[in-house]
Amino acid sequence: MQRLALMLTVLVLSWAANPSRAQVSVDIELVIAIDTSVSVSDQEFALQLLGVADAMRGPLVQEAITSMPDGLAVTVMEWSYGHLNRPVLPWFHLRTANDSFAFANHVEQVQRNGGGRATAIGEAITRATELLNNNNFAGLFRKIDISGDARNNSGVNPLVPRQIAIDQGITINGLAILTSDRELGTYYSTFVAGGAGSFVMAISSSGSIRNAMRRKLERELQFQLSHTNPDPFVQKARMSFDEDQ
Known part of the structure; x- marks a missing residue:
């Protein structure tokens, strides 16, 4: 009996020392994937982050987060291709307005690590899916932004x-910046976004990036509040234009 008790104690201590074994329930797991390829200027990179911070400090997102029984788990990754696709912040669990403000402060402090010359969207989706599959959270809904x-x-x-992610119940939403490709929104709807309730927002100028990032996160989280049982077979992304208005 003493030997059995000792073995159980070791197992319990081992489990406690490896938090990756624990799963914290959340309403949504969200990976925010920020483009840092060479075509994106430092200003455009910063505007994407500022839009995320604005959303997290705004009343609509804070209302959404505080209305969730188990809160939002969120991280930010930068992407261009291959080994350059990596998280720039750890996972945060947001349940209160203070949590949201604190996350916004961290987002604003993110420094660009540099970007590759290629734009490997498929590799970015793969990396974001890995982040969703290898964390300490168990989300009712899982999203890549x-x-x-x-x-x-x-x-x-x-x-x-994209199909691998959809098959795992992950929704991918997109923001297409049309500064060099006027048909990029349609491309994102066809090849990138997908899953339950997915959508693409398209903007025609870099000056709209900050506002569009904020509005996209507001739309994303508010949609989840009003659609607790979205159709899992919806795979065609809806597209809209979002300019400063």
């Missing part, structure tokens, strides 16, 4: 990892 200004030009076709 990806922004970018160009089509996939390296690595796997985005349709392949």
Whole structure:
């Protein structure tokens, strides 16, 4: 009996020392994937982050977060291709307005690590899916929020990892920045976004990035509040234009 008790004690201590074994229930797990490829200027990169921070400090997102029984788990990753696709913040669990403000402060402090010359959207979706599958949270809904200004030009076709993500119940929403490709919104709707309730927002100027990032997060989280049982078979993304208004 003493030997059995000792073994159980060791198992319990081992589990406690490895928090990755624990799963904290949340309403939504969200990866915010920020484009940092060479076509994105430092100013445009900063505007994407400022839009996220604005959303987290805004009343609509804070209302959404505080209305969730178990809160929001969120991280930010930068992407261009391959090994450059990496999180720039750890996972945060947001349940209160103070949590949301604190996360916004961290977002504003993110420094660009540099970007590659390629735009590998498929690899970015794969990396974001890995982040969702390897954390300490168990989300009722899982989402990837990806922004970018160009089509996939390296690595796997985005349709392949997109379908893998959809099959795992993940929704991918997009922000298409049309500064160099006027049809990028349609491309994002066809090849990038998908899953339950997915959508793409498209903007025609870099000056609209900050506002669009804020509005996209508001729309994303408010949609979830009003659609607790979205159709899991909806895969066609809806597209809208979002300018400063």
